[in-house]
Amino acid sequence: MPATRPVPRPTVLAIDAYVPGKSAAPGVAKIHKLSSNETPLGPSPHAVAALQAEAATLALYPDGSATHLRAAIGARYGLDPARIVCGAGSDELLTLLALAFVGPGDEGIYCEHGFLVYRIAILTAGGTPVVAPETSLTADVDAILAAVTPRTRIVFLANPNNPTGTYLPFDEVRRLHAGLPGHVLLVLDGAYAEYVRSNDYSAGLEMALETPNVVMTRTFSKIHGLAALRIGWMVGPAEVVDALNRIRGPFNVSAGAIAAGAAAIADDAHVAAAVAHNDMWMGWLTGELEALGLTVTPSVGNFLLVHFANVPGRTAEEADAHLSQAGVIVRRVSSYGLPDALRVSIGSEEANRAFVAALAAFLGGAGA
Numbered sequence: 001m002p003a004t005r006p007v008p009r010p011t012v013l014a015i016d017a018y019v020p021g022k023s024a025a026p027g028v029a030k031i032h033k034l035s036s037n038e039t040p041l042g043p044s045p046h047a048v049a050a051l052q053a054e055a056a057t058l059a060l061y062p063d064g065s066a067t068h069l070r071a072a073i074g075a076r077y078g079l080d081p082a083r084i085v086c087g088a089g090s091d092e093l094l095t096l097l098a099l100a101f102v103g104p105g106d107e108g109i110y111c112e113h114g115f116l117v118y119r120i121a122i123l124t125a126g127g128t129p130v131v132a133p134e135t136s137l138t139a140d141v142d143a144i145l146a147a148v149t150p151r152t153r154i155v156f157l158a159n160p161n162n163p164t165g166t167y168l169p170f171d172e173v174r175r176l177h178a179g180l181p182g183h184v185l186l187v188l189d190g191a192y193a194e195y196v197r198s199n200d201y202s203a204g205l206e207m208a209l210e211t212p213n214v215v216m217t218r219t220f221s222k223i224h225g226l227a228a229l230r231i232g233w234m235v236g237p238a239e240v241v242d243a244l245n246r247i248r249g250p251f252n253v254s255a256g257a258i259a260a261g262a263a264a265i266a267d268d269a270h271v272a273a274a275v276a277h278n279d280m281w282m283g284w285l286t287g288e289l290e291a292l293g294l295t296v297t298p299s300v301g302n303f304l305l306v307h308f309a310n311v312p313g314r315t316a317e318e319a320d321a322h323l324s325q326a327g328v329i330v331r332r333v334s335s336y337g338l339p340d341a342l343r344v345s346i347g348s349e350e351a352n353r354a355f356v357a358a359l360a361a362f363l364g365g366a367g368a
């Protein structure tokens, strides 16, 4: 019998809509939002000024090619702007990549505790998500390669990964790429790349320039502090760039985003300050949490995964509720297969201290 009303494709109905980190605690006046990996330093003042200047021309469509922004990114990283595509956040680019390369019957791979947007993107495209198991909360190259079938079209890898904060050394990324069939697109999501200080890490920019089946995505939402504007970019092979330019919205990046993004990417001092702040407080926070007897997964991003499985009589859910009442908003990660953990972003000094104080009070009640 024909349907009596419009029915979405089956894979659309298989999507659990993305639930963002909370941003409010009902009844609590002063809150510290540590639930979405935003930077406590805010954006570059140059980016704010550039955005304000755009207010004079809001009636005009933006440059649909985001020329100014691609030129600024190209200048910062020594890249040909023709190999760059900008998007309304890197989330848009991840979805467009799936739409361009995955169809019904095709498979897309992501990792066990990988970023949930990948699953949504694969299903949006009509494809079948395939989950590769991890080892020690870290992507496992052998497991990813074992998940590849003749129907695999795309592999999404966040490096470093959110919400675990772990990363693959570039040797391992090379081994992954070497093991993939040439027609499989490897998407390296470097949303937190600027924060990583390990010598064996690379976001994969050169690999995206030099191989026919690798793209690297980046975002202005994290270290650049422009999450509200929605700006991401990717670099990749000319054929992939061409495919995305055919299917993206003709004006997918707003004029304010183009102007602010171009100013932000040129402000190296602001980025360096954010890295220094993150390094210092990541170390402090890790020490404080371990002193409270908690297990913390070593992170190279701007957030920490804190485990409660070994805390007698106390769950992550209870810790989250207690923290909320104290005005500290963190991220539950049950939807990432981590029901006994919480993810906390590195915040301002005040926020970090409030988080530790509230957690100490919560755990102090645990043994009583």
Ligand SMILES: *Cc1c(COP(=O)(O)O)cnc(C)c1O
Pocket: 037, 088, 089, 090, 091, 092, 115, 158, 161, 162, 189, 191, 218, 219, 220, 221, 222, 227, 230, 231, 232
């Ligand atoms: C935050 C994040 C992004 C960035 O998303 P935008 O759409 O650019 O705001 C991408 N990938 C991962 C893994 C993230 O955590």
